[in-house]
Amino acid sequence: MxxxxxxxxxxxxxxxxxxxxxxxxxxxxxxxxxxxxxxxxxxxxxxxxxxxxxxxxxxxxxxxxxxxxxxxxxxxxxxxxxxxxxxxxxxxxxxxxxxxxxxxxxxxxxxxxxxxxxxxxxxxxxxxxxxxxxxxxxxxxxxxxxxxxxxxxxxxxxxxxxxxxxxxxxxxxxxxxxxxxxxxxxxxxxxxxxxxxxxxxxxxxxxxxxxxxxxxxxxxxxxxxxxxxxxxxxxxxxxxxxxxxxxxxxxxxxxxxxxxxxxxxxxxxxxxxxxxxxxxxxxxxxxxxxxxxxxxxxxxxxxxxxxxxxxxxxxxxxxxxxxxxxxxxxxxxxxxxxxxxxxxxxxxELQPEITSRPGALPVPTPIRQGFVFENVGFRYEGSEQWALRGLSFELRAGEVLALVGENGAGKTTLVKLLARLYDPDEGRILLDGRDLRDYDLDSLRASIGVIFQDFVRYHLTVAENIGVGRIEALDDRARIERAARKGMADDVVAGLPRGYDQIIGRRFKEGVDLSGGQWQKIAIARAYMREGQVMILDEPTAALDARSEFEVFERFKELSAGRTAVLISHRFSSVRMADRILVLADGKVEASGTHEQLMAQGGRYAELFELQAAGYR
Structure with a gap:
């Protein structure tokens, strides 16, 4: 009808x-x-x-x-x-x-x-x-x-x-x-x-x-x-x-x-x-x-x-x-x-709500204290359920922090708040003691290198795929190659007919498609291209095998020295190298500590770690 x-x-x-x-x-x-x-x-x-x-x-x-x-x-x-x-x-x-x-x-x-x-x-x-x-x-x-x-x-x-x-x-x-x-x-x-x-x-x-x-x-x-x-x-x-x-x-x-x-x-x-x-x-x-x-x-x-x-x-x-x-x-x-x-x-006529305030400050260089979440709450438009509620923790300057938790725990939402893709509905986020909204938005985002789990696959050349991580340096081939080595993507580039000038993806005639793991290495290199003060990897290694993911995270810890870093992964064995691990559940911090401390506590983290470890035995 x-x-x-x-x-x-x-x-x-x-x-x-x-x-x-x-x-x-x-x-x-x-x-x-x-x-x-x-x-x-x-x-x-x-x-x-x-x-x-x-x-x-x-x-x-x-x-x-x-x-x-x-x-x-x-x-x-x-x-x-x-x-x-x-x-x-x-x-x-x-x-x-x-x-x-x-x-x-x-x-x-x-x-x-x-x-x-x-x-x-x-x-x-x-x-x-x-x-x-x-x-x-x-x-x-x-x-x-x-x-x-x-x-x-x-x-x-x-x-x-x-x-x-x-x-x-x-x-x-x-x-x-x-x-x-x-x-x-x-x-x-x-x-x-x-x-x-x-x-x-x-x-x-x-x-x-x-x-x-x-x-x-x-x-x-x-x-x-x-x-x-x-x-x-x-x-x-x-x-x-x-x-x-x-x-x-x-x-x-x-x-x-x-x-x-x-x-x-x-x-x-x-x-x-x-x-x-x-x-x-x-x-x-x-x-x-x-x-x-x-x-x-x-x-x-x-x-x-x-x-x-x-x-x-x-x-x-x-x-x-x-x-x-x-x-x-x-x-x-x-x-x-x-x-x-x-x-x-x-x-x-539509206007954004998240903007820089008049007289906004540049992000301090270097970041000295870090970020503090004070009773932060957030829920998505049209949803009655809170994605985060009563969230309080500290991300110290120079610290490598891992976020773990089951699906829906709020890990990705937390990262989006950190990059001011959203603003909290409750509470506030501080950077070096000042509200995050006091800082210039462009300066803040320029200081953060982040790769989300649903990263974009650009049907451009390899060099451009990496270079968009810092668009003003798109013609800096030395910086692009350095970022590729950091992200372990240089081996991927070596196997392509035209190297860094090879178009990747199947949308165009000259394009060469990559495997999921190869795409992820290109995306990780893009994050290193940013050279921001804060590095964030949000489930970027899902298509990698356990060994490759471990190598990526070990490299991540090594290259993050002196930088504030956040990584999210469902593989608990890979986050052991973090300085501190936060366990999120129902939008709140359920536990915090090193791998050894969390295992000793015997809570959700230890339970999930043992479940994963059993699958490899």
């Missing part, structure tokens, strides 16, 4: 209010390229006057032909040519030909300018979208509603390219309408009123269905994201192995087909209603044209108008009707486009 058609979410006033988005849109176009904007508008201004000029020249041609026929002196072409009787007619024909060529040339030049301007505007808006998204909080990206807004904003970045041509085309048509209207008003003013009566109902109907179409796309945003997800899952290199092994292709295809059919059915029904009402309301415009045509023909028969006048007026009325229909329909479409622009500009 298909879902019911959407009801308009916005009343008529709100739809017209959405047109306010056109102003920043036009400002953005102007800022993109003033020269291209002026070129497009200038070309359209000249072209807007050509239709009425062409039609009027046509009237003169017909009147001249009728005059020549009435004279009865033109019986043969060549004598009339030599006598100069055809000169005015030929001049008018040449003028009309020139106007036609000029109109076509100006149209192509305007289209060329629009295409360049649209491409530059789309690129500039995409950059602005990425820049603004980079300022938002991590918590924003984990919110499903914001994901929908971001998806709609991203679509509008690419989908509004034709709005530029529409707006400029509307301006051109408006000038042409004025030029035709002047001619009609001089002959029969009431024809303009007839046009308005005939065309306004169609305009209202078009506006109504544009609003319904926007509502349909708005309400189906989650489903559209699901469709995109299913399309990606069913045909991508990342999922190909499991899809083949588990035979999931039919599962994804059928789910995609069922969801896409519902969306198609909703669109089909809306398009059907739009076509029906558009036909009925459009008939009014056609009826108005023929009423006017009959009136003009009657006035011509009566002798009020010449044949050329009839041709000019009938053509003007027909063209004016078409232009007004286009203008009203275009205005309705522009209003509809403005609704979509609301998605884009409302995204730009």
């Amino acid at each position: 298909s879902p019911p058609l959407p009801q308009p979410q916005l009343d008529l006033r709100q739809r017209f209010d959405a047109i306010r988005n056109i102003a920043p849109f036009l400002r953005g176009i102007w800022a993109t390229s003033p020269s291209l904007t002026l070129a497009s508008l200038g070309l359209r201004l000249v072209r807007a006057l050509l239709p009425v000029a062409t039609l009027y020249v046509g009237k003169l041609i017909i009147d001249e032909a009728v005059r020549l026929v009435g004279l009865g002196t033109v019986h043969a072409l060549l004598p009339a040519w030599h006598a100069g009787q055809l000169d005015p007619l030929l001049a008018l024909l040449g003028l009309e030909f020139g106007l036609a060529i000029s109109s076509d040339l100006l149209g192509r030049l305007a289209g060329y300018a629009d295409a360049l301007l649209s491409e530059r505007f789309t690129n500039a808006t995409s950059i602005r979208l990425m820049e603004h998204a980079a300022t938002l909080d991590l918590e924003d990206f984990e919110d499903a509603d914001l994901q929908d807004r971001l998806d709609r904003a991203r679509r509008q970045t690419m989908g509004r390219m034709n709005l530029l041509g529409q707006l400029f085309g509307q301006a051109q048509d408006a000038i042409t309408v004025l030029s035709f209207a002047v001619g009609l008003l001089a002959y029969a003013p009431w024809l303009m009123a007839l046009l308005a009566v005939a065309l306004v109902p169609a305009f209202i109907g078009e506006s109504h269905f544009n609003a319904l179409n926007y509502s349909l796309n708005f309400q189906w945003t989650p489903e559209r994201r699901q469709l995109e997800y299913l399309r990606q899952m069913g045909a991508s290199v990342e999922t190909a192995k499991e899809v083949k092994i588990f035979g999931l292709n039919r599962f994804f295809i059928e789910r995609f087909r069922a969801l896409s059919e519902k969306f198609y059915e909703a669109n089909r029904r809306l398009a059907g209603r739009r076509a029906l009402w558009g036909t009925l309301l459009g008939t009014l415009g056609t009826l108005g044209y023929y009423v006017a045509y009959a009136y003009l023909a009657w006035r011509t028969v009566r002798g009020d108008f010449s044949i050329g006048d009839l041709t000019f007026l009938a053509g003007s009325f027909r063209r004016l009707r078409q232009l007004l229909e286009s203008l009203l329909s275009g205005f309705s479409q522009v209003a509809g486009q403005a609704l979509y622009l609301e998605d884009l500009y409302s995204f730009f």
